[in-house]
Amino acid sequence: MSKCEQCIAKQLNSLQSMTSEELRKVSACKTTRYYKKGDIIFDEGESLHGVYCVRSGVCKLTKLSANGKDHTVKLLGKGELLGQRSVISDERTNLSAVALNDIELCFVPKDQIVTPLHENQNFSFDVLQSLAKDLRSAEDDLINMAQKTVKQRMAETLIYIQKVFGTDASGALNVILSREDYASIVGTATESAIRILSQFKKERLIATSGKHITITDLEGLKRVD
Amino acid sequence: MSKCEQCIAKQLNSLQSMTSEELRKVSACKTTRYYKKGDIIFDEGESLHGVYCVRSGVCKLTKLSANGKDHTVKLLGKGELLGQRSVISDERTNLSAVALNDIELCFVPKDQIVTPLHENQNFSFDVLQSLAKDLRSAEDDLINMAQKTVKQRMAETLIYIQKVFGTDASGALNVILSREDYASIVGTATESAIRILSQFKKERLIATSGKHITITDLEGLKRVD
DNA sequence: CTTTTAATATGATTTTTATCATGTTTTCCG
DNA sequence: CGGAAAACATGATAAAAATCATATTAAAAG
Numbered sequence: 001m002s003k004c005e006q007c008i009a010k011q012l013n014s015l016q017s018m019t020s021e022e023l024r025k026v027s028a029c030k031t032t033r034y035y036k037k038g039d040i041i042f043d044e045g046e047s048l049h050g051v052y053c054v055r056s057g058v059c060k061l062t063k064l065s066a067n068g069k070d071h072t073v074k075l076l077g078k079g080e081l082l083g084q085r086s087v088i089s090d091e092r093t094n095l096s097a098v099a100l101n102d103i104e105l106c107f108v109p110k111d112q113i114v115t116p117l118h119e120n121q122n123f124s125f126d127v128l129q130s131l132a133k134d135l136r137s138a139e140d141d142l143i144n145m146a147q148k149t150v151k152q153r154m155a156e157t158l159i160y161i162q163k164v165f166g167t168d169a170s171g172a173l174n175v176i177l178s179r180e181d182y183a184s185i186v187g188t189a190t191e192s193a194i195r196i197l198s199q200f201k202k203e204r205l206i207a208t209s210g211k212h213i214t215i216t217d218l219e220g221l222k223r224v225d
Numbered sequence: 226m227s228k229c230e231q232c233i234a235k236q237l238n239s240l241q242s243m244t245s246e247e248l249r250k251v252s253a254c255k256t257t258r259y260y261k262k263g264d265i266i267f268d269e270g271e272s273l274h275g276v277y278c279v280r281s282g283v284c285k286l287t288k289l290s291a292n293g294k295d296h297t298v299k300l301l302g303k304g305e306l307l308g309q310r311s312v313i314s315d316e317r318t319n320l321s322a323v324a325l326n327d328i329e330l331c332f333v334p335k336d337q338i339v340t341p342l343h344e345n346q347n348f349s350f351d352v353l354q355s356l357a358k359d360l361r362s363a364e365d366d367l368i369n370m371a372q373k374t375v376k377q378r379m380a381e382t383l384i385y386i387q388k389v390f391g392t393d394a395s396g397a398l399n400v401i402l403s404r405e406d407y408a409s410i411v412g413t414a415t416e417s418a419i420r421i422l423s424q425f426k427k428e429r430l431i432a433t434s435g436k437h438i439t440i441t442d443l444e445g446l447k448r449v450d
Numbered sequence: 451c452t453t454t455t456a457a458t459a460t461g462a463t464t465t466t467t468a469t470c471a472t473g474t475t476t477t478c479c480g
Numbered sequence: 481c482g483g484a485a486a487a488c489a490t491g492a493t494a495a496a497a498a499t500c501a502t503a504t505t506a507a508a509a510g
Contacts, residue, residue, distance in 0.1 A: 063364070065372040073364050089357040094364060117350060124349050125342060131356040132314040138363035139288070139298050139319060145370040146412030147290040150467070179488065187371030189468050194488060210476075211487095375497065404458065414498055419458060435458095435506075451510100458505070465498070476487065 003027045004106070009055050012079025017126035018116055026112045033105050035059075041082065041097035041105065048093060050109040052082040057103025058165060058175050061095040062184065072184040073141075075100070075175065077165055085131070087113055100175065150188045154196045155224040157185050158206065162215055172212040200224075228252045229331070234280050237304025242351035243341055251337045258330050260284075266307065266322035266330065273318060275334040277307040282328025283390060283400050286320040287409065297409040298366075300325070300400065302390055310356070312338055325400065375413045379421045380449040382410050383431065387440055397437040425449075 004027035010016055018026065032055070035041060042048060044063060058077050062070045073095055076082060086093045087110050117124045144153060158173070165175045177185075183193035197213070200206045205221050207214045215221060229252035235241055243251065257280070260266060267273060269288060283302050287295045298320055301307060311318045312335050342349045369378060383398070390400045402410075408418035422438070425431045430446050432439045440446060 063368050065368055067372060069372060071368045071371050073367060085357045085360055089354050089361070091361075094361050117353070118346050121343050121346070121349070124346070124353060128342065128349060128353050128356065129314050131353065131360060132310045135310055135356060135360045135363060136314070136316075136319050138360060138367060142298060142363060142367045142370055143288050143290055143296045145367055146296050147292060147294060178486095190487090191469080191489085192467060195490075198489070415457090416459085416499080417497060420460075420497095423459070454507100454509075456505105456507070459503080461501085461503100463498100463500075466496080468493100468495070470493075471491085472489100473491100474487100474489070476485100478483105478485075480481105480483095 002032075004030060007055070007106075009053055009079040009106075013053065013081050014123060014126040014130050015053065015081075017120070017123040019120060019123075022112075022116045022120060022123070026108050029112060030106045030108045033107055035099040035103050035105065037099055037101050039099045041099060042093055044094060044096045045092050048083045048086050048110070050107050051084050051087050051113050052097070052105040052107055054078055054080050054082070055104040055106055058100045059103055060098050060100055060181070060185075062098060063095050070184050071187060072181065075161070075164070075185075077175075084113075084127070088117070088127070088131075100177065100181070145187055149225070150186060150192055151196055151199075151224055153186045153188075154182065154193065155200070155205075155221040157182065158200075158213065158215055159218065159221055162218075167214070170212075170214070172209075172214045176211045178211065227257075229255060232280070232331075234278055234304040234331075238278065238306050239348060239351040239355050240278065240306075242345070242348040244345060244348075247337075247341045247345060247348070251333050254337060255331045255333045258332055260324040260328050260330065262324055262326050264324045266324060267318055269319060269321045270317050273308045273311050273335070275332050276309050276312050276338050277322070277330040277332055279303055279305050279307070280329040280331055283325045284328055285323050285325055285406070285410075287323060288320050295409050296412060297406065300386070300389070300410075309338075309352070310359075313342070313352070313356075325402065325406070370412055374450070375411060375417055376421055376424075376449055378411045378413075379407065379418065380425070380430075380446040382407065383425075383438065383440055384443065384446055387443075392439070395437075395439070397434075397439045401436045403436065 004010055004015070004023050005020070015023065041052065041059060054076055056078060058075055060072045061074045061076065062072045064070055082097050083093065117127065144156065161173050161175050165173065168174055179194045179197065180190045182197065183190040186193060197208065201208050205217045207216050229235055229240065229248050240248065266277065266284060279301055281303060283300055285297045286299045286301065287297045289295055307322050308318065342352065369381065386398050386400050390398065393399055404419045404422065405415045407422065408415040411418060422433065426433050430442045432441050
């Protein structure tokens, strides 16, 4: 099994602030897990026994609301950590994690995270900063949800996905989502998501071919209101 | 000036995890500041030189959105810390803080927070946990915003304010907000907020007298849809 | 104490978005 | 491959909420 010390994904998260000794321990007891598209990594309300680090692929964090609809809170890609917060606050998970394509996760037992958090100042400060960033971005999302139209949120979602997860050789978004997934991120009805994407296509802001979406007019998307 | 060591507000936040030596230092260099209703404590985009701890009164954290309307992200009462996140991530503030009534804040210079964060494991773990909680609650708010009706959000806002800030001798909510403030919390137009509160009154879920609001049927409010 | 201004209230209308209905196209799987 | 199921698409309608308009009331200022 590959070692954490050389892992590229690690560079992207707080684990890089661990001492080499801590990292060696993590490496020794981590396990790699594979999930297929649609697989549930964990469900909301579960007690987690560790943290997952994304080695490849993309997954989503969702919450089932009272009306029976899922809301997607965040998409996570390479290097991002899942379950970090639940482990820190020692609570059951607030969100479910679902694979959006075939993914590879490293599972690191709780102890290997919590002990360094109490012993390694650099690590805990790094985690602190990453939580602070998450919090800021959650606040921004809240305000977007409160004050922007569905159309604006959809445009921003497309731009976000392109920015964070990039495009393939043909220029299409790397992350392939169903219209229902888009609806769940934007916070709207599936039909509305479909309609808006159709409209964007008509207005030549995007090009679509099945689930493949290409942003053809980024500036135009930014101007949507 | 009163000492932090004996301060009741301190019991409610992470400062309680400081060592007595750290707390003594904080106490020695903190300053107490008074603000009147409506005063701006800090504006979004400012660089903070420290953290504020609420000794008495209530303030709101708001963000001005593109359409010129304010959105209120959080209400803060006794013991809560303002600016914590900006100081941790060493960024400019994302939100403005405004006094909702006459308030008393203790200002603690940045160093007194950041140094212990690097040196005192208990303190930094405590702050970590409180950020984790804030993050969870921000996620919940996002989902409420995405999936609940304005009426539901208003009902929940009233219940939240009663629960967190309590009622006065007559049973009315302790925190006095304008209809515009309610609109800003709920994320709706001021007229809509007024209309919904009028409707709640008609349905005998609340009683109002000017800005004073009394919840008369808590169970009814919980059932609003 | 009156004048002015801001806050509250409510009706009418429009816009936005959700829901329902019904095809069509993809995708999945035996 | 062929049929079933899921995803996509789009029209029609309904519901939710924003906006515009205009009173009325309360609060602040002189």
